[in-house]
Amino acid sequence: MGFFEEITRAREVLGVTESTTLKHIQKNYRDLIKKWHPDRCREKTSLILQAYKTIRDYCENYRFTFSREEIEKYMPDEEIWIKKYGNDPVWGSPHLGNRRKT
Numbered sequence: 001m002g003f004f005e006e007i008t009r010a011r012e013v014l015g016v017t018e019s020t021t022l023k024h025i026q027k028n029y030r031d032l033i034k035k036w037h038p039d040r041c042r043e044k045t046s047l048i049l050q051a052y053k054t055i056r057d058y059c060e061n062y063r064f065t066f067s068r069e070e071i072e073k074y075m076p077d078e079e080i081w082i083k084k085y086g087n088d089p090v091w092g093s094p095h096l097g098n099r100r101k102t
Helices: 003-014 022-035 042-061 068-072 077-085
Strands: none
Touching: 003 022, 003 042, 022 042
């Protein structure tokens, strides 16, 4: 089994999608461990623990990119709008709607 398949299998065991947060992974892991407590089902618990270890190892060794291009991919819509149009009164700001000063 290749590395991608191993990660995919671990994701499926933990019930997380391809794009998820570490917080969500941890929550699912805790919920599954509570559900499949070692006293009830050692085999399932062992599978969950191995999947979590696989995901954690991958996340700890993943190289994060903090370049402008990468960060701008995840910028909120409001910031994209302001970056593109600024605070021009003609275009307005998306959170202010089309209000006019009186």
